[in-house]
Amino acid sequence: MEDFGGLEHIAKEIRKDVLVMLNKAKSGHSGGSLSVVDILVALYFGGIMSYNPKSPSWEDRDRVVLSKGHACPALYAILAKAGFYEKDLLWTLRKLGSPLQGHPDARKLPGVDASTGSLGNGITQAVGMALAARVLKKKYKVFCIMGDGELQEGITWEAFMAASHYKLSNLIVIVDFNGLQIDGKVMDIMNISPLKEKFEAFGFRTYEIGGHVYKNLIDTLITAKRNVVSPTAIIARTVKGYGVSFMANRVEYHGVPPSNQELEKALKELDNGV
Amino acid sequence: MEFRATREAYGMALVDLGKKDDRVVVLDADLSGSTKSKEFQKQFPNRFFNMGIAEANMTGVAAGMALTGLKPYASSFAVFITGRAFEIIRQSICYQNLHVVLCGSHSGISVGEDGGSHQAIADISLMRSLPNMKVIVPADYNETYLAVLESANIEGPVYIRTSRAKSPVFIEKNKFELGKADVLRHGNNVTVVACGMMVSLVLDAAKLLEKEGISVEVVNASSVKPIDRGTIVESAKKTGRVITIEEHTIIGGLGSAVSEVLMKEYPTRVLRIGIEDVFGESGTKEDLFCKFGFTKEVIAKKIEEFLNG
Known part of the structure; x- marks a missing residue:
């Protein structure tokens, strides 16, 4: 049996970084940053992506578009770990003059492939990047990470339609399906199910997997990379606030950072693997 | 006096840009015959992308293409490209200061019979309000042709406003200069x-x-x-x-x-x-x-x- 202990260890460190960043920033999105960590760890450290931190704008690199831009603390911690910049930069999150903006800014921070934040803007740019590869005769892949609530934005379906129409097999959409949005449960606010059937009807080869299980993530991503027929959608079932018991599945932690006391408790939990 | 529509110059200039630079790509939202981007499609079918009746996605796709180094030109009626797609133009194009050229044809009331629903009367205000965006409203066919050619050299996003109706061709100059009246x-x-x-x-x-x-x-x-x-x-x-x-x-x-x-x-x-x-x-x-x-x-x-x- 394959051992993913290395990736799990990295994920634990990333989650700790994220919580410290948010605590220092005194604002930001805890729940969705914690739910997306394993997806990002699998992409950046699971041997899935080609990238070069010494040359962030290398033309042949695989791209990551964090369409759910509010989860950027996780991406920032990952990029530091991958060597795009010094880890110390993480503690400037959301501060005046920091390249670590409240939502990702590709012009300010190396390693960020697209500026996002306003939901739906990431996937449409990702489709453009994937389509551009055809004109440029490049072989790169575009990984677009979306929220489940984000799929309520109409433009996301315009983008999926176009991805399928142009048979963008180099586009891999990963939905961080944590089931919650600011005002409550996605299914109560504006239901998006049946999601797998919707993606399939839009021409995507679609997988539904556990979003915190490395074997599932890695195997599915490898399979998706081999798809030459159509775009791929991976619906990753996740838990908002994953890794911290008192944040898990709690809508209250969508846009709230941990207090000093909560941080201490959360770091202890992560260290002890509760 | 010769009469020609400014939108015709957009199509002509796109073809000439396409010949000079193979990074030029053109997108339209099911109005390529009207905006005249179809002229480019005829010459360079592999660099033309019809995005269907989905202006918001078209502008976002153009942004993604610009991030890879391509030079996208995206067109639709002025009312749709600046109105329907406004928020995408703001976040995906202007916020990143990407070199995307947007062309809004059928501007103003000179659209005529289609009526108020299709007549863009606030597109200049909308585009002018966005940081990094440049706004060009050419006076005739000649100036439109020159402005579209020059747009390839302008850094960041550009909005060019064209018209459906024919109008006098009278501007005599050799070059369009941004920022010059x-x-x-x-x-x-x-x-x-x-x-x-x-x-x-x-x-x-x-x-x-x-x-x-x-x-x-x-x-x-x-x-x-x-x-x-x-x-x-x-x-x-x-x-x-x-x-x-x-x-x-x-x-x-x-x-x-x-x-x-x-x-x-x-x-x-x-x-x-x-x-x-x-x-x-x-x-x-x-x-x-x-x-x-x-x-x-x-x-x-x-x-x-x-x-x-």
Whole structure:
């Protein structure tokens, strides 16, 4: 049996970084940053992506578009770990003059492939990047990470339609399906199910997997990379606030950072693997 | 006098850009025959992408393409590309200062019979309000052709406004320069700053007024943003009275741009002529121009009244 202990260890460190960043920033999105960590760890450290931190704008690199831009603390911690910049930069999150903006800014921070934040803007740019590869005769892949609530934005379906129409097999959409949005449960606010059937009807080869299980993530991503027929959608079932018991599945932690006391408790939990 | 629509120049210039640079790609939202981007498709089918009736996604896709180093041109009717896609233009294009050229055809009430739903009257205001965006409203076919060619050399996002209706071809120059206004007629009594189809009308009105001894200076401000502060202030200092005229709402467009310059640098009485906070309607272009006061006679009368007032 394959051992993913290395990736799990990295994920634990990333989650700790994220919580410290948010605590220092005194604002930001805890729940969705914690739910997306394993997806990002699998992409950046699971041997899935080609990238070069010494040359962030290398033309042949695989791209990551964090369409759910509010989860950027996780991406920032990952990029530091991958060597795009010094880890110390993480503690400037959301501060005046920091390249670590409240939502990702590709012009300010190396390693960020697209500026996002306003939901739906990431996937449409990702489709453009994937389509551009055809004109440029490049072989790169575009990984677009979306929220489940984000799929309520109409433009996301315009983008999926176009991805399928142009048979963008180099586009891999990963939905961080944590089931919650600011005002409550996605299914109560504006239901998006049946999601797998919707993606399939839009021409995507679609997988539904556990979003915190490395074997599932890695195997599915490898399979998706081999798809030459159509775009791929991976619906990753996740838990908002994953890794911290008192944040898990709690809508209250969508846009709230941990207090000093909560941080201490959360770091202890992560260290002890509760 | 030759008459041609500015949108035709967009198609012609795209083809010439496509020949020079294989990074030029063109997108449209099911209106390529109307915006004239189809001319590019005929020559370069592999670099043309019809995105269907989905203007928001079209502009976002253009942004993604620009991030890879391609040079995208995206077009639709002005009302859709600036209205429906506004938020994507803001976040995905302007916020990243990406080199994407947007072309809004069928601007203003000269769209005619399709009516108010299809007549963009606030597209200049919308695009002008976005940081990094440049706004070009060419006066005729020749200037449109030159502006589209020049857009390839402009850094960041550009909005070019074209028209459906044919209009006089009269601009004689070899190069479009962003941020530069042209004094097309020298005068002493009043300055009229115009853009788009209004420029030739103002020149005609100036000829009428000449017979009455009124000397009108006519400025073509096709570069609405950035606007040519120097030329406008210099002219205002000479004449002391400034009028703006545009086929667009008087709120936020050329009139506002000129007023903002003068308010700061040379406070002058300004009259803004345009569409006065109402929507358009169906009718022929000629009937609509009469109703909205876009005829040389009405413009001449308004200039005279302003000078006497």
